[in-house]
Amino acid sequence: MSRTDTGGSPALKRRRVVIEEDDERVDDDRYGDPSRSATDRELARNVSAPTTEPAPVIRSDLWFEDGSVVLQVQDVQFKVHRTILARHSPIFLDVFAMPHPQDEPTVEGCPVLHLQDSVQDVRHMLLAFYDKGHSTRDPLAFDAVAAMIRMGRKYDIDYLRHEALLRLTTEFPTTLSEWDKLPHDYTQIHHQSGILFDIVNLAHDNDIKSVLPAAYYLCIQEFEDLLTGTARDDESVAQVSYDVKRECILGRERLFRAQTEHLFGWVDNVGCSDKCTQPARCRAAGSSLIKALYVPMPEPARTLERWVEFKQFVPMQTMALCQVCSKDAERAHEEGRQQIWNNLPSYFGLPGWSSLKNFDG
Numbered sequence: 001m002s003r004t005d006t007g008g009s010p011a012l013k014r015r016r017v018v019i020e021e022d023d024e025r026v027d028d029d030r031y032g033d034p035s036r037s038a039t040d041r042e043l044a045r046n047v048s049a050p051t052t053e054p055a056p057v058i059r060s061d062l063w064f065e066d067g068s069v070v071l072q073v074q075d076v077q078f079k080v081h082r083t084i085l086a087r088h089s090p091i092f093l094d095v096f097a098m099p100h101p102q103d104e105p106t107v108e109g110c111p112v113l114h115l116q117d118s119v120q121d122v123r124h125m126l127l128a129f130y131d132k133g134h135s136t137r138d139p140l141a142f143d144a145v146a147a148m149i150r151m152g153r154k155y156d157i158d159y160l161r162h163e164a165l166l167r168l169t170t171e172f173p174t175t176l177s178e179w180d181k182l183p184h185d186y187t188q189i190h191h192q193s194g195i196l197f198d199i200v201n202l203a204h205d206n207d208i209k210s211v212l213p214a215a216y217y218l219c220i221q222e223f224e225d226l227l228t229g230t231a232r233d234d235e236s237v238a239q240v241s242y243d244v245k246r247e248c249i250l251g252r253e254r255l256f257r258a259q260t261e262h263l264f265g266w267v268d269n270v271g272c273s274d275k276c277t278q279p280a281r282c283r284a285a286g287s288s289l290i291k292a293l294y295v296p297m298p299e300p301a302r303t304l305e306r307w308v309e310f311k312q313f314v315p316m317q318t319m320a321l322c323q324v325c326s327k328d329a330e331r332a333h334e335e336g337r338q339q340i341w342n343n344l345p346s347y348f349g350l351p352g353w354s355s356l357k358n359f360d361g
Helices: 038-045 082-088 090-097 119-130 142-154 158-171 176-181 195-205 212-219 223-228 242-263 265-269 279-294 307-313 315-320 323-347
Strands: 058-063 069-073 076-080 110-114
Touching: 058 119, 069 119, 076 082, 076 119, 082 090, 082 119, 119 142, 142 158, 142 195, 158 195, 176 323, 195 212, 212 242, 212 323, 223 242, 242 265, 242 323, 265 279, 265 323, 279 315, 307 315, 307 323
Parallel strands: 058 076, 069 110
Antiparallel strands: 069 076
């Protein structure tokens, strides 16, 4: 499946505690020592937090008989090891350093720690700790990558955060040479309907800026889906925010102008060189190229197309060029691609490549 995962022609390339959502920060020092992190305080006051009408508790398949702590997420419990959690997360290390009150309820003799996260995110975090499948180079489900980002940031788990980031930056690189090496399909993340828009939203929610230019470039390949969204496999709709749509629409228009200025500027000069060996034929080929490129309208997917791919798009016209004009065209085309890539962030209203830092720099 192509990197642009919806209908139509495929692209040629393809902290502090969170109470409700991970991007909401808490600056409330009412609970304990203000020198402790908000995540520490939140976890501490959620140990065996009572509820008025508790839902039936479900025991997950991640239940170790020799476990030493029970994590409860909504109505699901995981019996795991404090040492494993503390080894990977300084947040959990701090929480477990606090004594467990004698009068608090336990499960199979283990303290219960309530987490304000999704069951899916906690499960993916624990699978990464115990099964290590998340650290292989095999592709992962998007939900797993997203969980690694969110849990890695919230609980200060460096290797989870960086492993997920590596997968994203591999799919959406910052250099043209790396972009040219990409296959049409995703290699680090399993494809699913709507994945491109989900990745853009994940990047915005978690301050992952470096992937945005390449992701936006892919977003504009399917213009209707950009405007209306894409149905996921579960029939929900993946879509980006109004601000992202606006920048992509404006960026699309800027890229069309960049095509004319940088990528295809050579077309108007075909057959005009003193060294051209067949001026009339080359000028005719140039006129035909203009029609192919701009009638009925330019194609966004042509913007980062390599010369070898461009020749496949217009084989008759490029074959008609003399050797001198052909070499000049190839050189100008590749130089134009590089210039467009260098400017790619600016077309979408983003700062330059060197300023696109991840996780607040």
